[in-house]
Amino acid sequence: MPKRVLLSDDHDETRALKRRAREPDGYELRELGSAAGLEKAVAEFSPDLVVTDILMPCGDGISACKRLRAAPATADLAFIFVSAKGFDADQREALAAGGAAYLMTPFRPETLREVVRETLTDKIAVRVWGCRGPISVPEAAAGKYGGNTPCVEVVLPGRRRLIFDAGTGILLLGNRLVAQSLSKLAICFTHYHGDHTQGLPFFKPLYVPGNVVEIYGPADSSESLTKKIKGEMGGDYFPVSIEAFQASVDFVVVTERTFEMPGYSLSALYAFHPGRTVAYRVDLGGRSVVYASDNELPLANLEPEFSGEALRFAEFAAGTSLLIHDTTYSRSAYDQKRGWGHSCGEAVAALAVQAEVGQVCLFHHDPDSTDADIEAIHQEFVDACAARGADILAAPATEGVTIEL
Template identity: 30%
Template sequence: MATPTPPKKILLAEDVRAISLRVSHALETHGYLVKVAEDGEECLEQIEEFKPDLLVLDLIMPKMNGLEVLRHLRAQQATQHLPVIVTTAKDYSTELQHIQQTGPVDVLIKPFDPELLLGKLEQYFQEVATTRGVTHRPQQPAGMEQYAPVLDTKRPHVRLWGTRGSIPVCGARYAQHGGNTTCFEYNSGKERLIFDAGSGLREAGLSFLAGGPCHVHLFVSHTHWDHIQGFPFFSPIYVPGFEITVYGERGFGKNIESLLCGQMDRDYFPIQREDLRAKINFVFLDDEPVKIGDVTVTREFTQHPGATVGFKVQHAGRSVVFMPDNEFLQGYTGSPAVLTRDTDLVVPYEPILKFLDGVDLLVHEAQYLPTDYPKRIGWGHSNLATACAMTKLTGVKRWIVVHHDPDHDDPALHSKLNLTRQILREIGHPIEVVHGYDGMSEYL
C-alpha cells in the first residue's frame, strides 16, 4: 500500500487580512497546509518554525519589506533555494527584473484570482516531482567578475511623498498606497522642486535636512487644505541657511503667504510666522515660464473650484505634468470611446489638452469611478473613464494616478487599477498606467 503524500506547506506573507483570508481559504480547500505571516519579521520566524515548501511573499509589508526578506533568505544556506512566488501591486519592469535576480519562482501582479496562484503552485510542484535541481540556481563559475551596478542617484527622477486627496488616512487597509495628502517632487539631479504642500511635505522636508541647507522651490497648485496642510510641518522653514521660494496664483481669496502661514495662527499652532528661521520668498505665477537652472516650469489652469493649476516640468528632453485636481469634461457620463478633439464637449478643454500633448509622464487624478461620478459632478475631480479618454486624446506616454479618494483602501484601488487598464484597452490606448503610492520614486 502506497504511503500517502504529505500536504505541501505554503507560507503566505500578506499583511492585508482580507487578501490573506481569501487566498489561504482557496489553498486549504485544494489540500495545502497554510500559515500566514503579517509582516516581514514574522515571515522569517515562520520560515524557521514552519519550514514551508514554498513562500508566497507580498512585496510591501510592515517592519521588513519583501525585498529585504528575499535578500535575507538568499544569504542563508538553509533558505537560499526556498522557492518564492512574489505578489505585488507594483509592475514596473525594472523592479520586476530586480526581483527576479533574487530567485523567485514567479511574480503575480495584484489583484489576482486565487485560481491563478493555484495553477502556478500545481505546475511548480509537478515540475519538481519530475525534474532534479529545478529550485537551484546555477553556481557562479570560479573567477567570474561580479557585476555590481550602482544606482545613479544624480539622474533626473520623481518622487511621490503624498498621493491622497481630501484628508490623510491611516491603518492597515491603506498600507500599500499610503495615506499622506498631495506632495510631488521633481529632482533634476541638481535642483529639487516640490509641487503641493499636503501632509506628505513633512517627510519631504526631512529628506531635505539630510542634504544640508539649499534653495527649495515649492509650487502650489491651489490652496485647498489637502494641498497646503503640510507647510507648518516642513522642517526646512525652521532652519537658518535654507531658502524657500513659494510659487502660487494671484486668484486666491487671500495672498499665498497669508494662506500658508495663516495655518500657524496661535489659535491653531504653537509656532508663529515670526519664528521661521529660513528665508522665505513668495512669488506670483504668470504666463512666463519659471526657469530654475536647466529646468523649465509652466502652468495651465484646470477645471476645479477656485484658482487651480497644473504644472509642466521640461528638462533634459523630457516632459512631466503634475495635475492632481482636474474635472475633465465636467458633467459627461457617456462612453469615452466616442470622444475626439472635435467633440463639442471636448473643444472648450483644448488649452488643457494642448498642455498635455505628448508628455512623457502624466501625474493626474482619476478620483471617481464612473458609477460614483453622477453624484459628484462639479466637485472638481475626474471620472475615471474621462481621465482615460484624456490620456488618449493627448497621446500621454505613461500615467501615474494620484489623489486617491480617502474611502478607497488598497483592495479598492487594486480593483480600480484593473478597471482603468480595461478601459484604456477598450478605447485603443493601452498605455502604461500605475497607481501612485507614498514614497514611490521613478528615474527618468
C-alpha cells in the same frame, strides 16, 4: 565612462571620509590638499564635480568656484561645498556662486553619497510622499498605497528640487532633506485646500538658517500669496506663525505662464477644481512631468471628444513623459459627484490617449478607497485606453515609490 570627482580639502581625514562616500558608486577620483592647484587640476582632470572645503591654505573654495564658473569652458561645472562653518552668510554665498549643496561637517558618508548621486545624475526622479485626498487616513487603513495627503518631489539633474503641494507627506520628506543639509528648493502649490497645505508648518527645512525656499502658488499678487500662506499658520489655526521661519522664503505668484529656469521650464495652467487651482508642467531635455493633483476633466458623458477647455488641457499635457493626474473616483462614484472637482479613471484615459502621454500615475486616492477600490479604478483606466486602441503604462500612485525618467 565613469563620472569624475575632484576632492579638494586640506584635512587628510576629511578626504578619506569623502573617498569612502564615493567608492561604491565607481567614480574616478582625484585629490587636492589646498586651493592653490584647484583650477589647474580642473583643466587637467576635467571633472564633472568638485567637492571642496571653503577655507583652505592658499585660497578658498567659493572664490575658486566663482572664477571657474565665470569661464565658458567650466560654466556648468558642479560644486558641493563641505565646511564646519555654519554661518548663514557663508551658505548663501556658496549657493549664489553656483553650489549644488552645502554640507556641514560632521556628516555621514551615506549623506554625501546621496548628494553626489543627485548632483551627477542625468535622470529626473519623481518620488511620491503622499497621494490621498481630501483627508489623510491612519496607517491601519492606508493599505499598500499609503495614507498621506498630496506631496510629490521632483529632483532634476544638478540637484534642482521641486516639491508639488505640502500635504502630510511633506513631513517625512522634510526630515530626509534636513539630514542631507539641503540648501535650496521650491514648493509649488496647486491650491490651498487643507489636504495640500496642512504639512507646511511641519516642513523642517523652513526653520533652518541658510536655506533658500521659493513658494509658488496661484494668487492675485505677492501680498495675496503671502497672506494665504500666513493663513495656514498662527492665529486660530496653528501655534506658530511664519515669522518663525529661519530660511529665506520668497513668494512667487503663479498664473497661466511659463517660468524659464536655468536648464528647465516650469509651466502652469488653470485646472478644473473649486477655488483657483493650477496644474504644473516641468520640461527638461525632451522629458517632462505634468502634475494635476485636483482636476475634473470637463468631458460630456466622458466621450473622447475634446474641445474648448478640455482640449486646452490635453494640449498642455501633450507628449509628456509622465502624467500625474487625479483619479479620485470610479466611474459609478463620479456619476454621483460631478462638479466636485475630481476625475475618474475613464476620463483620465481619454486625456492620456488624446495627449499621447508616455505613462500615467493615478493620483489623489479617496480616503474611503481600499487597495481593491484603487486597483479597480486602475483597471477602468486600462480598459478605457484599450477601447480607444491604446496601451499606456499606468499605475496607482504609491507612497515611497520613485519613478525615473
